[in-house]
Amino acid sequence: MRKIFAIIKYDILANKSSKYIMTILFYPIVLTLVLGFVLKNVFYSNYEMEKVKVYYVSDGKEASAQFLDVFKSLQGKIDFDMEKVQDINEANEKIGKNYDSLAISFTDKEVKVYRNNNGSVSTEIVYGVLNTIADKFNVMYSIEKINPGAIGNIDFSKVQKDFTDFKKIELKREMTSYDYYGVAEFTMIIMYISLFSLGIVNTQRRNGTEGRIFLAGVSKLQYIISRILSMTIFNMVLMTVPFIILKEIIGIYYGTDLLTLFTIFITLNLFAAALGVTFGFLFKEERVANTMIQAVVIPALTFLGGGYVYFGDNIPFVFDLITKFSPLRWANRSIINMIYGGDYSKVSTSVAINLTLTLILILISYLKIKGEEKLS
Incomplete structure (x- = not known):
């Protein structure tokens, strides 16, 4: 356990990417304000x-x-x-x-x-x-x-x-377009942690740090878990800033059950961090992995999750089925239902999906590292 904590501490202190910090701090705020304003009328007509x-x-x-x-x-x-x-x-x-x-x-x-x-x-x-x-x-x-x-x-x-x-x-509280996108854009930005957990894996492979960590007695599983936990902790601490700004200054309504809300956020962070780590092991070229995540995976999951355009409840059955493959769809729906309907039925499903996907990605990463070990 001490070895895991040591790696987590190293990752957090080493992660000084100003681009990453600026993205996390300002994107959810800017996107919430822009989409909330631009799509205000469309949103109201759909949500009536x-x-x-x-x-x-x-x-x-x-x-x-x-x-x-x-x-x-x-x-x-x-x-x-x-x-x-x-x-x-x-x-x-x-x-x-x-x-x-x-x-x-x-x-x-x-x-x-x-x-x-x-x-x-x-x-x-x-x-x-x-x-x-x-x-x-x-x-x-x-x-x-x-x-x-x-x-x-x-x-x-x-x-x-x-x-x-x-x-x-x-019942006086009605969901506005700003409230909706305050949730949808916040969960979308969480997915960008995958790019930076990807960067950590590739950087430490290039400079030989990964090999030295293994020689120090850290197991493959400990190494993978520490990578995921370090980025999850760092990201959650960092994202409290835009959350407070959105909630207290802009006035986005996140309900009163912040414990359940942050449980969903934390498990989604774990999935996003695990995604980046896994792509770092699967693709030798960092540029290819980066492009796959940034241009394919995140946009697809965000679109299906309703992060770009609000999807009402009366959507075709086939498309509704497809949207359920996105963890963001489950996260956004569970949060909205919890805040405005007092309904927690989708919360456990959302958390279970995030944790299950995280475990699957950990397994894939572990098998990939073990396979490389055998080849060498």
């Missing part, structure tokens, strides 16, 4: 919230009616229609065919909310609202199971008033 269909199965009891009254009271703030169905199977069949729909079920004194995993941003917003109400009512049901008479003392009208006032404040 669509009407969400809500199917519900009610047991006809008082608590179910109270729940529906609370939810219906929000129709002036969010756009949705409600339709009663016979059972939850019918509801699930309907939401399976319609992405902009949800289902609510009241069974055995429990509220359950169902949705299609491919739901639009509009659906995610309504889903977040429904989940918040459901949490309140499920707590009440739990109380009644312990003390059957207690629920009769709960003032449902007060719960409705408290919740409506709370959501009235929350």
Whole structure:
């Protein structure tokens, strides 16, 4: 472990590329301001919230009616229609065919909310609202199971008033073009760390540092991991500067859960750093590897991730499938859904994709180094 820390320290102190530092500091700010302004009208026309269909199965009891009254009271703030169905199977069949729909079920004194995993941003917003109400009512049901008479003392009208006032404040926040590109351009710039982890690998191979490190007893795996960690740490520290400027000075809204937000950023940094290291081992010519990353890989992943042009939810199925090959698409969607819909369902997928790709790239790098060792 001490050897890894020593390499990380060396990399961080040795990395004094002014071009890299200027890119990280200013690109996300400039691109957010430019794209946010230029594409403002296009963005609003694409993002206009669509009407969400809500199917519900009610047991006809008082608590179910109270729940529906609370939810219906929000129709002036969010756009949705409600339709009663016979059972939850019918509801699930309907939401399976319609992405902009949800289902609510009241069974055995429990509220359950169902949705299609491919739901639009509009659906995610309504889903977040429904989940918040459901949490309140499920707590009440739990109380009644312990003390059957207690629920009769709960003032449902007060719960409705408290919740409506709370959501009235929350729902005033709408995503602007600047907010969207404040996320999309920030994740895009993270990908440029791959160019500099590539540079570190090639520089140390040219000056013989890599060989001396191996002679000092550092294993191949330790060497690869230290390269990735050094650039990830350096990049995360450096990117706090544009993040603070975007958030506090320009006013980009990143939500309140910064821990989850930075978890996504960190894992994306790991993937980007691993990408550069792997390309450094795969291509003998640094210029070829640099061109591949800068002219092919980053633009492709950024485009599919919505970094250049905002992709709405109603895009063709085939293209939607292709966009899912981009880690940036998962990162951007998970962040947007978390901030504006209170939906964390895509966060774990985004983090898992980033970590899985990082491990795959580490394995490729390791096999490449071992293969070179055998040839020599």
